[in-house]
Amino acid sequence: MxxxxxxxxxxxxxxMDEEATKFLRKYCPEALKDPMPVPVEDIAELKMDLEIDYVNIDEACETLGMMIFSDGAVKLYDQESGQYVLRPYKRGTLLVESDISDVSNRGRERFTITHEIVHWHIHKLRFTMMGLIDESLAKACRCPKEKTYNPKSPEEWMEWQADNLAAAILMPAEMFKRKAxxxxSSFNVGSKINDTMWLGFSPSIINEFIIDGLADTFHVSKQAAEIRIKTLGIELLKT
Known part of the structure; x- marks a missing residue:
């Protein structure tokens, strides 16, 4: 690379899809053969020797994940005291904001874990080189909730790469297209009665079913599935 x-x-x-294919061939080749939820926790812990820890990263939940690249203390928010505290962590620890680790946010949680895995997979060398200059710079990569869509700095480029590659890993192109x-093909468009009513399913309702089905199949959020549909140029029904 x-x-x-x-x-x-x-x-x-x-x-991105080519890089995602390389990653999945190494860590989960079965995901390239059948549409399935990629087991990102197992990949992280069992195949990449990472440790996942669920914590409160900051007070306002502005940071969803963090990848730690060297041993050292990390400043995290402590809800009980209402203050930031230093906690020691080992290299290869993946932190996830605990406030997103519930059923309703399962898609975001999986995306965050995959995003951090990507940092470990392709950005280790940058943090190693930064650590040679100043050891304090090599502690961790904090990943904000708000994204930059026109990256300019190295940090913004790494976030952009982690987001796009995470989507391609969680929703492999060919399997995603096949399932879409x-x-x-499993739905038929009904008949339009008037400007607001249909006998049967309207194209817009069917498209919602497709997006919901894809999100359920790959265990991602509806938003992630919809963005992936657009990225891959999959044509839904015209509304």
Whole structure:
């Protein structure tokens, strides 16, 4: 993988699916054969030797995850005291904001874990090189909830890469397309009665069924499934 002068991989958006395929061939080849939820926790802990810890990262829940690249103390928010405290962690610890680890946020939780896995997978060298200059810089990569869609700095590029590659890993292109077509072919458009009523399913309702089905199949959020549909150029029913 080619690196730029900041030791950040050079990966275009169109290369994300190729990189995701390489990752899945190594860690979960079965996900390239059948549509399925990629077992990201097992990949992290059993195959990449990472440890996942659920904590409160900051007070306002502005940071969803953190990947720790070297031994050291990390400043985290303590709800009981209402203060930030230093906690020691080992290299290879993956922190997830505990406030998103419930059933309603399962898709976001899985995406956050995969996002952090990507940092470990492709960004270790940058943090290693930063650590040679200043050991304090190599502690962790904090990943904010708010995303930058026009990345400029190395940190913004790494976040952009982690987001896009995480989506491609969780929703492998060919399996996602296959399942989308299966769902699409399983519904018939009804008849329009007037401007607001249909006898049977309208195209917009069927599209919602497809998005819901894809989100359920791959255990991602509806928003992530909808974005993936657009990224892959999958045509839904015209409304």
């Amino acid at each position: 080619r690196l730029n002068s900041d030791f950040v991989p050079v990966i275009s958006k169109r290369e 077509m299966e769902f699409k």
